[in-house]
Amino acid sequence: MSYFNENHYERRRGLLFFVAMMLISAVVGGLIALNGAKALGLLGPAQVPPGESRTTPEINIPPSGNTAGKTAVVTIAEQVGPAVVGISNLDVYSDFFQGEQEVEKSTGSGVIFDSAGYIVTNNHVVAGASKLIVSLADGRQVPGQMVGTDPRTDLAVIKINAGDLTVARFGNSDDLRVGDVAVAIGNPGGTEFARSVTQGIISGLNRLLITEEGLQFKLIQTDAAINPGNSGGALVDVKGRVIGINSIKIAREGFEGMGFAIPSNNVQQIVADLVKYKKVIRPALGVWMIRDVDKELADYNDLGVDYGVLIDPQxxxxxxxxxxxxxxxxxxxxxxxxxxxxxxxxxxxxxxxxDTVPVVVVRDSKKVSLSVKLGELEQ
Structure with missing residues (x-):
């Protein structure tokens, strides 16, 4: 029997017709999906004229299943990633034979928060720098200038003179809940691994950090991988809003996935002062805090109160x-x-x-009311 007999040809023609219809449907469906994605803004931010800066848009993706979660992270990486920069801290010195030399002391990350070129990072990333080089997502490397630092919170602001910047949108860290999706973006191994993305959740809120000066700050805990180079990078929510600045990686034997970030609400207050005053202006009571009072201390010393703070005035x-x-x-x-x-x-x-504030203290088991005019906390 010939391969091209009439019956076989009719069956083959029917099959080809069916395949052709499937291909046409796929092309049409693809075009519709493409237009829909553009309309929803899932293909990245709209193009802007060269030299202009843009703010990352809020991302709206249905929170359902793994597919939507992956799509959200991809979109976050595409839209927020360009607002995250690499920072190289260089030590410049003179060599008798080779002249001026540069040695990289450390690297870290930063987040562009203003179209004028202001970048927030960690203080320890830029501390003691003779020269700062900022690496942008488009490959440009530009010098950075120190604006202000706040060692107490490990935050700093630097500035670059460059256009066509992507500016991060900050969210409200007070709205966070344990279990919310968290995405960390930074440079875990320097510029070689620029804008690496890791996904996790908010593992805890209001985690207390006690500084060497005895000050306490509340941090966000996440299991999104944060490495030393991530310092100064962004912790982002599912809508692409910066909810924290990655700051501290705690590694303990037997414990994994303990990363910490400074809440965005605190960051915004601090950077506003750094931009305006070059430092953070904080009020001060003017005391050294010796220790907290608890029931054991109160009973042993017959203090008359089992709470409060034992102080020594400066x-x-x-x-x-x-x-x-x-x-x-x-x-x-x-x-x-x-x-x-x-x-x-x-x-x-x-x-x-x-400000003048009323303060109540316990002295010799008796309450004493005082009025204190607050001073300025030394840097």
Missing amino acids: PSGPAAKAGMKRYDIVIEIAGKKVTNRFDLQNEIFSKKVG
């Missing part, structure tokens, strides 16, 4: 001028109960330099 400071004495226990500031050092710091930092 000489000629606001508290000393108001009559505060060593071993006074601060239990109330401006009508708010103070149970520990964080309460004390939080209440003072909520005020302004020059």
